[in-house]
Amino acid sequence: MPFVFLLMLLIWFVSPAAAGAELEIPAKPDDFMTSAALVDGERLFRIHCARCHGMLGEGGEGPNLKRARLKHAPDDDSLYDVIDSGIRGTGMPGTFGPTEDELWHVARYVRSLGALPAQTMPGDPVRGKMLYESKGACATCHILAGYGRGVGPELTEVGLRRNAEYLRRALTNPDADHPMLSGRMTGRINEFLTVRVVSPDGEYEGLRINEDEFSIQLRDLNGEIHSFDKRELLGFEKAFGHSLMPGYELVLSAGDLDDLVSYLMSLEGSS
Ligand code: HEC
Ligand code: HEC
Numbered sequence: 001m002p003f004v005f006l007l008m009l010l011i012w013f014v015s016p017a018a019a020g021a022e023l024e025i026p027a028k029p030d031d032f033m034t035s036a037a038l039v040d041g042e043r044l045f046r047i048h049c050a051r052c053h054g055m056l057g058e059g060g061e062g063p064n065l066k067r068a069r070l071k072h073a074p075d076d077d078s079l080y081d082v083i084d085s086g087i088r089g090t091g092m093p094g095t096f097g098p099t100e101d102e103l104w105h106v107a108r109y110v111r112s113l114g115a116l117p118a119q120t121m122p123g124d125p126v127r128g129k130m131l132y133e134s135k136g137a138c139a140t141c142h143i144l145a146g147y148g149r150g151v152g153p154e155l156t157e158v159g160l161r162r163n164a165e166y167l168r169r170a171l172t173n174p175d176a177d178h179p180m181l182s183g184r185m186t187g188r189i190n191e192f193l194t195v196r197v198v199s200p201d202g203e204y205e206g207l208r209i210n211e212d213e214f215s216i217q218l219r220d221l222n223g224e225i226h227s228f229d230k231r232e233l234l235g236f237e238k239a240f241g242h243s244l245m246p247g248y249e250l251v252l253s254a255g256d257l258d259d260l261v262s263y264l265m266s267l268e269g270s271s
Contacts, residue, residue, distance in 0.1 A: 059119075174246070175243050194239040
């Protein structure tokens with residue numbers, strides 16, 4: 001038996017799947033540069049992509065695609081691959097079952113969006129950075145460029161992920177969106193689920209980290225992890241639709257909000 005196993009391992013090693021890295025991206029179709037390809041790409045985009053990237057590629061739950069440089073798709077082949085396979089560990093799903101030509105048409109349309117003028121910022125990102133550091137205690141819940149504590153999503157590259165409208169909503173109405181940023185796209189796991197627990201030694205609120213039939217672990221706002229045996233709990237509530245993040249609509253002036261949104265838009269990590 002071990003021999004058969006070894007043989008299989010050997011076959012696997014020399015097979016192209018294990019050699020891996022070299023991606024097989026099909027050649028562009030002959031009609032790639034025609035307007036017919038663009039029109040077809042736009043049609044497919046509206047059906048399969050617009051619900052996350054906006055009707056005109058302006059973004060929403062997914063990033064604004066009207067930018068000359070796409071982080072995950074610096075060239076056409078990588079763009080094809082992103083559309084075909086999605087981006088692992090993010091909310092970008094894989095393929096919708098198109099033909100190779102159709103996939104190239106979508107890629108062509110996405111490239112055409114990059115030639116459009118970029119999103120304009122509603123305010124001043126430099127002032128927004130000062131607000132981020134001085135008001136709202138953002139860094140107590142977010143990591144940005146290595147600083148802060150990470151109960152909420154990391155913000156270092158949030159400008160690549162989200163558009164202006166989404167970012168404004170995240171600040172004014174945090175309950176509206178609950179991003180899934182983990183790799184566990186099992187549909188039911190909500191990465192940012194708030195849970196409240198009443199145990200014999202007190203009440204706790206935090207983000208669920210892990211849960212099974214018998215136990216639940218949460219991380220509270222101080223970053224501390226607590227683990228509970230479910231059978232010992234006096235109360236247990238999953239607050240779907242409730243964010244741990246406070247709303248800033250009443251805390252910040254309209255101008256401050258514009259500046260903060262602009263700062264978040266500018267966060268694209270290091271290139
Ligand atoms: C369910 C929502 C959803 C759908 C549907 C979706 N996307 Fe995305 N897409 C995302 C998210 C979220 C990201 C950002 C991933 C990240 O980096 O965190 C993304 C990222 C991308 C990127 C990379 C952007 C960059 O800056 O590198 C491209 C390109 C892209 N999507 C194109 C498409 C196309 C084309 C379609 C339709 C075939 C599509 N997406 C469908 C949510 C979606
Ligand atoms: C008490 C903790 C807490 C504080 C304080 C906080 N946030 Fe958040 N934030 C979160 C959590 C948790 C999420 C995850 C989404 C949700 O549950 O709404 C989040 C989500 C976000 C998002 C959306 C990220 C994405 O990719 O979807 C942005 C942007 C954001 N916060 C910015 C800020 C800014 C700017 C401040 C300061 C003005 C701030 N947050 C203060 C906890 C916090």
